[in-house]
Structures are given as structure tokens and as C-alpha cells.
Amino acid sequence: MTVLDRYLAAASQPATTDQVPVFDEFAAADGTVREGWSSLLDSLDEFADTDLVQAQREVARLLEDDNVTYTPSPASTLSIADEPNGHGPSAAGTLNGLVEPQPWRLDPLPLILDDREWAGLEAGLVQRAELLDAIMADLYGARRLLSRHHIPAAAIFDHDEYLRPLVGSEAITRQRLFMIAADLGRDITGQWKVISDRTQAPSGAGYAMQNRRVVSRVIPEIYHQANLHRLTPFFQAMRLALVDAAPSSVEDPRVVVLSPGTHSETAFDQAFVASLLGFPLLEGSDLTVRDGRVWMRVLGKLDAVDVILRRVDSTWMDALELRPGSRLGVTGLMECVRQGTVSVLNNLGSGVLENPALLPFLPELTEQLLGQSLRLPSVETWWCGDEAALSHVLNNLDSVVIRPISRGHGRSVRGAALSSRQRELLVNKIKAAPHRFVGQEVLHLSSAPSSEEDRLVRRNVVLRSFAVRSGGSYIAMLGGLARVTDDNSKGRGVFVTEPNGQLAKDVWVVGSEPVAAPRIVARGRSGEEAGFVPAVSASIAMVPRVLSDLYWFGRYAERAEDLLRLVLATRTAAIETDLDVTHGHALEVLLQAVTHVSTTYPGFLNQGVDMMPEFRSLLLDRHRMGSAAQSLGALSMAAQGVRDQLSEDVWMVLADIERALAALAANPYDQGLQLTDASERVLSGLLALAGIATENMVRDPGWYMLDSGRGLERALQILALLRVTICRERAAETDRLVLEAVLTAAESIVTFRRRYGTRPGVDAVIELLVIDPFNPRSVAFQLQRIRTDLRALPNTSPTARPLRLLDALAERVRIADLATLAESTNGRRAPLEELLAGLQNQLRELSEAIRDQYQQPPPTQRPLFRTDAVGNTA
């Protein structure tokens, strides 16, 4: 009996009396396999029997390679039945600040749906998008639905996302709803029902595409065998719709994606969608409002922005008119929206459509607004603002899910799962403001085969599907993002939508015939956008934040690389000297150099510090300033901030580096062998990063910034190393060992030997590592490199401060006299020490000048002085 046979047998067994007989996605009630799966049955059978475990590992590795993550949001853990002030049981564990990103988890086995069945769902989804769009237009326009009581006014006026400053604005009523998502589940008859609508800033389309990419690589044979509908047309449509949404007077609109930042829940999804579409990923501080329109702050100038695809919730979008103090949006944006100079998508205020109080009214609204009947039902919903519905909900609390009408008021709860204390609290809350709550039927959801080690188990599934504006209507993604519960104990119903413990599934819509190549109807100015080619020039974001992240990407990569080289060179010296740490001998000098250069004090400056544990800490301790792990962590953070600017190979390399360090961390008894191995692996990863930057990155301002960061850091590292090694004269044998290690760490030993033979000479070392303009490891070389980089940047006049500082630096190096520098008096080389220290200071000044010139963030934003009272007489 195969794994699939066993699943089939289990799923088609009649339910026991205390179980609800749920619909299974794979097995029909008569024990046969459902349409869609059946044509792939043999391959699936073989796969499930032999490759299941391996495939799960492979999926995890690919996701890790691409750094696909999800960050659970602390806010979403508090339910409406918990007491406020964070005393609820579920608020525990999120109190100490930021939540770490969690790895995205994906089942190699997709959810398969037959395209004939899908067609019904798709039509329903498209209709729903049209309906929600029409409701939106009315709520912010004529408001006939309210005045004629088609929608109860209480459900809108007391909703957090109804943005009054936009009501009646002509520009906003002209703007169509751009995209919707719907979370769907099946009831026990197999009917799909909408559990909730996502209209604020729907997330997940990027994850869906990522899932598809991974699954297609892990099970390529089945993927190619399936008559699979592709996801690409959806993203093409998205791109067209974004361009089409620009204010009508704009010829070649600039579109940007606005993210709340790298700490947001779906940061990966945002960055991935931005790079799929070829539009820059920005944050609020990258934009500014002037002359009644939105601009992107690029090097020394402002570039007009026409369309903003927002992933920031509406109420955070403007500190002037919406939430005061918000820095996630753009101050003055609402005015631009009213003036019609920018299109924000989804429209500001679209969150009001997520209101579950609308659900009971949708069938009638479809008749009213579209003259049709509602195709895709919602889960049965009772709006408590209606007296009969209220008493139904209160009398049947155990069999419903309670949801607040505004998402921000807390997570939904299932009545049956409440403690008596919570129940009392919730009932009182409902009675105090019934219109703020709905009760919903508990959907039993369908089950789908899901991998768990070498078995397939039944898991409840929720499907997020997407529709985007296309021409005069909408088109749906032929696929979606499915999520299944983590364990099958009692996870029925809404709990599958809880933030934690989910496994994603790719969604395959398959036909019985090969699928024809997708066609997309282009219209108007988008006619030339035939292929799916990201607009290269438009995707270059030269905003200060991005330039700063790339600069630090370069600096941290170099800093980590140089420390690893020094550690490796020191370890080699340690073996050569048989661990002779006698005072004044070479190894002591080098160990202390490691501490000085990395600034990981006190480190080896303390007496009797063991070498191996200290090296280990320098590699692994993320919280230790100056450690390689800290540099690598910062490198990764900088990369996150500019994800859309970087090649996907970068993530693969970073994942490899992580794995190398993890392997070392996993072996606490290492005597040095693994440490060397890990260092070498990390080093080769960093070299790969340098290679990617040289070979694969477009020479745009971002690249020049990255490269100048690398050059500046390298120069600083060389100077720091020389300062603590060659400024003193020691015994000849000690000096020989030290110089050799320094040259090895500076990756110049081969050149040195070729040029100077084996004659160890401080003057030769200074020449090669400081003055020689042809050695790519020398200070002089870095100065030239930074000059070339900066001159390639816009907004750089020949008299710009960074260039003037570079001139001074270069001059100081040029006039340096080798003989004087190499000379020692009383064992010290004072002139050399002075030169090196002076160059270090000037380089730090240069770094600040670069920051001021190219990476300056906008000034701090504050509220205008607010009086506490308007009256001053009685």
C-alpha cells in the first residue's frame, strides 16, 4: 500500500459519529481521486512513496537560500476577548520588543484544483472585486448606500478605516480599487465560501509566486507533466494596472512600492513583489510632498512619483491628516490624493471594505449595484447591530466566531473556546456596542493531504486568492496561497488563520488539456508593454536610505572579510610558533592586533585569554560589537533594506554563510579544525558576494555607493592593522613572523614575495600596502577607487567636500617618504604612526562627508505646536 493509498483510504472512511464529515481535496466520498489530481496520480504516488522526506528538506533549503521569511506581528496576538493592557494570556512572549523573522514554511505537495471548478471560483472572485469597487466608490462618493439604508450607517461611521477627509473628493471616486484578496474555505459540501476580504493592502501574491518557484524546482517532473496555469499573467496584469492607474496627464508614469520597512510582517512579500514588477521598494522617508505632489528624494534632486502601491495601512499614510506622528507614510499625501496628482493603490480608506458587517448585505448589494446575483457566498454572518442577529449570536455563542468590525480591535475568537471570564468580558463588550461585532458560522474547512515526515496527513486548508484590476474589470490569479494548520488535533475553523504555526501550499490550477500561452490585453499607453520585462531605468532607486544601505553593505562585507583573513593568518602563525605567547613574541602581537583591529576589547589584551574560545566568540557572537557575526548580521540587515536592488544570488550566498556558522556553533568541542573550516567557508562566501557585485550588478549609483563603502572600509582596516603591528621595532624573528601574517591578512603576500623576495622590510610593506597605487589591497588604491566611484555619482561637483577630502588624503600618501617612515627611534616608528593615525582620521571624516552628501535622511518630523485648549476666556 502506498502513502497515497493510505491517505485515500483514511480520507474516504465514513466519519465517526462525533466527527464532522469534512470535504477532502484529494479523496472523493466514494473513494476515488478528485479531478485535477487524477491525471497526475501515478507521479504523485511515486513521489509520495519515495521522495517525500527529501523534498521537504529540499524545500526548506531553497527557502533558506532565498531568505524567505515571515515576521509574526505582536499586535495580532491579542484577541477581542482578552483584557487590554497586554494582560491577556496570548500577549505573553511578545513583550520584549521586536519579533524575529521566522522561516517561511512550505509543503512540497501542492493543493491541486481542476480548472473547471476553478472557473466558478474565479468568476465569483472577479464579481466580488467589482462589487467591492462599487461599494468603495459609493462610500467615498454619493453615499447613496448609506442614505438609502442598503448598508447600515453605524457599520461604516464607527469603522476605524472610514477616512472622512477623503469623502466627496472627486479624485478618489475616479480611482478604481486596484486589487483584492479573499480568504476562502470550503464547507462540508465542498462549496467555497469567503471567510474574509482583504482590501487594505493585500499581501501574499509574492509568497504565492515564491512557492511556485520552489515547488517547481523540487518536483520538476510533476510540474512539467501538469497542465498548469501560470502565475505570470497575474503579475503582468498587476504591472499594467499600476501604470494605467496613473493620473491621466502623465506620459511615462513612475510607480513605486511603499513598504513599512524591513521589520514588517510581510517584508519578504513586499520586496519580492516590487522586484517581480520592476518597481523600486521605498519607505516613507524616501518620499516627500511639494507643490501638491509626491516626489522621491534622489541624489540632489526630486523625481516625481505618479503611482504608489502601498503596503502601509491607510491610517499611517499621512501624519498631517491621519495618524499624527506616523513616519511610515508621507506627510501631505492626502492633499495630493485630493488634488489627483498621485494615485495611491489600493485607494486610501479601502480598509473599510474589510468590514465583516458588510457580508450579510452583499447579496442585496450585488443586485443593487451590479444587477447580478452574488456568485461566491460568504460564510454566514450575523451583524450584531441588528437586534435579531444580536440575539442569535448571544444565544449561539458556542457555535460562532466573533469578529470585531474593525481589524484593529483585536483578533477574532471562537465562542466555544472562551473561558468563562473571557466570555463574560466579550458579552459585555458586545452588549455595550453591538454594531461593532459580527458572529460568523464556524466553517469546517476542507482537508488536504499534507506532508509530515514520510506520511501524508489531513490538514484543514484556507485559500487566499487574488484579483487585480484589468481593463474595465478584474482578473484573478490562476492559483493562490494556501495555508494549512500545523496539527490536526482540533484545528478546525478560523484558527487556521492564526498568525503562527502555518504551513503554506502552492496552489495548482490544472486543466485536462495543455494550457495555451497566456494573453494579456494591453490597452492605451501600456500597449508597448508586451513582455514581462522590468523597466530597468525606472527601478533604480537612488534615495538616500537605499544608498546608505548599499554603502554599509559594502563596508560590513569588507569588515567581515578582513577580520576572517586576520584570524586565519593569526591561526597559521600560532601553529608555526607552537602557540608561543611569550610576551613580546609574534603571536602575542598578532592576537592583540586582532582585538585592536576588530575593536572587540578587552579580548586578547587581557592576560591569559585562550585563543580558541576567543576566536570562536569573534566568529559567532552576534551581540559582540566588532565580531564577524555582528558584521554579517548588519550586512544581512542592510541587504534586507535593499532587497529589490540585489541579485537573488546574494541570498543564496548569505544562507551558505549562515550554514557554515551554524555548523561551527553546533560543535562546542571543536579544537580549531572546524573553526578554520567555517572561517574559510564564510570567507569564500564573502568573496562570492564581491564577485556578484563585480560581475552581476548594474553600474548604477547604488553600485558606486556599495563599492566606495567597500574601498573605504578596506583602507581603514589596513591602516588599523599596520598601526598595531609595524609601528614598533621588535626582534628580527618576531618582526618577520608579524610582517608575514600582516601581508597574508592583507592578501598581498604573493605579490610581496614576487616583488621583494623574502627580504622582510617594513619599508617594503609600507610601500605595498599604503603607497602602491596598483595593489588592489593598498590604501592608495582605495583612494583612487573611491574617487572613481564618487565621480560617477550624480550630484558630485569637483569641489564637493568628499572629493576635496580625497584630494587631501591622496596628497598625504603621495608625499610620504618611505625612508623616514621606516626609520625607528627607540624601537618606535613615530612618523609612521602619525601618518597612519592621520589617514585614519581623514578617512572617517570622508565617510561622514559621504553620508552628508548622498545619504542624508530628511530632518526630524514633529507635530506643529499644539495648544491644549482653544479657549482663553470663560
Place this chain on the structure above:
Amino acid sequence: MTSYRIEHRTTYTYESDVTGSYGLSHLRPRDLAWQSCLAHEITIEPEPADLFRHVDLYGNTMAYFHVIQPHTRLVVTSISMVDVGLNELNPEALVVPWEWTQPRLRDHDGEAWEAMDFTFPSPYVDIPPAIEDYARQSFPAGRPIGEAAVELMHRIHSDFTYRSGSTTLRTKISDLLEKRTGVCQDFAHFMLAGLRSLGLAGRYVSGYLATRPAPGKPRQAEDAASHAWAGCWIPGAGWLYLDPTNDRVIDDSHTTVAWGRDYGDVPPVKGVIFTEAKKSTMEVSVDMAEV
């Protein structure tokens, strides 16, 4: 009918340069059955790069401005010429039992849906349970709405002490209930909370109050002030505007500028500045002269 010239000047000073200042103002008096705004002008120093006017959802005129010239002093001056008469309500509408005036029970009433907007808690008007107990004392079953609302105003006036600086924008209704001190804005918010706790529609009104000098004394500029009061919806008649600070129905000394759910919808001036300055001060002067 009384005519006024109103000059309202708000001056902000900063300890160091402000490089950008975005502002929004509600300063133009409204045109109403009992009031006309004959002329209105806003001047902003330094001169803003942008100045746009809009009419908002409630019919208030607002102005958006953006100053890009670096400055350490921002002055917003509004000069308005306005004629104010008396808002006369149909006395019959005021004697209906108060329960009938709850918008949520008036599905048949074509205006009730809009009044619904003023029946819920809003950012500056929370509705703690105790406020209902306070308000209900003036609203026994079947009492005429006009009488009940006016009594609520009397009680607020006599229970509360006017004290500048005793409250802030973060003061909650429950704090007011406990401390019983505040300024006109607090009294207006408190009255709105009371009306809304009973399901009635209450709106916040921002405006000016002219105070007449004592006989024989010259008029003082500081006699006038920006002021706030509350409106209670009366089906079929409009709104009954009550000034709990001065314990009277508004009259021709009250100039109406803007209304909304609470102060937050209609502050005279609000804004966001870009600066490294830590300290700033604000000074307001209102000169309201009968002409």
C-alpha cells in the same frame, strides 16, 4: 444681526530653523441660515509655496499650506468679516420626547443617517459607562428634547469649574468626570459624550465668542477668544447649539467656524514641521470687533 471683523493670529516660534512646515487650518466662518461670511482672508508668513482650499465632508472650508522657506517664526493670520443673527429653531421640534430623536431609531427620516455620524465615540470623545449615568439624570423618559438638553448644559456649567491649563488634549471624559475642571473645549466634549451615551447625535462646533465690555469700559482685544460649544440634533429642525461654558443657547455673539465629531476634526490650525528644533512656543490672539 451683528457684524464683526475677526482677526485671529497664531504665531509659532522655534529655537532653530524649520525647513518645512505642512499645515491645515479651519478658519473661515461658515455660511449658515443665521450667519454669512462676507469676506475672509488667510495670510501665512513666510509665504507658503502651496495654499489650497477645500470644502470637507461636513461643509467646512479648510486650507492646506506648505511653507518651504526655512524659518524660525510662522504666523497664520485669518481676517474675516461676518454677519451673525439668531439660529431660531421651530419650537415644536424641541418638545418631542428625547427618545424619538435618536438617529438609529429613525429609519424613516431621510436625514437621520447623516446624524448617525455624530452618535459614536470619536478620538477625543470616549464614552465611559459613568457618563451615561451623569447624562441620564437630565433625560427621564419622555422629557422634551429641548428641555432635557438645556438642563444637561446647566448642570455641566454648574458642576464644572473653568480652569485654563487643567486639561490637555489627552484628557479623557472619565478624567473630566472626576476632576470637574476644564476649558470650553472640554465642556463641549463632555456634553457630546453625554448626548452620545444616550444614542443622541452631538456635534462639536469651533468658533468665536464676542464678549461685550462692561458698561463704560473700553473694549479689550483679549475679550474675544476662539471658543467651542456643542450641537444636539433635533429631527426636522436642525441642531440646537448649546454653550455649556457660558450656560446659554448660542446667540449673535457666537460666530460658527467649523463643526465635526470633535476638536480633532476641526482644529483652527494643525501641522507637521521638519526641524531639529526641540523647543517651540505658540501664541494665539483673537480680536473680534463689532462693526
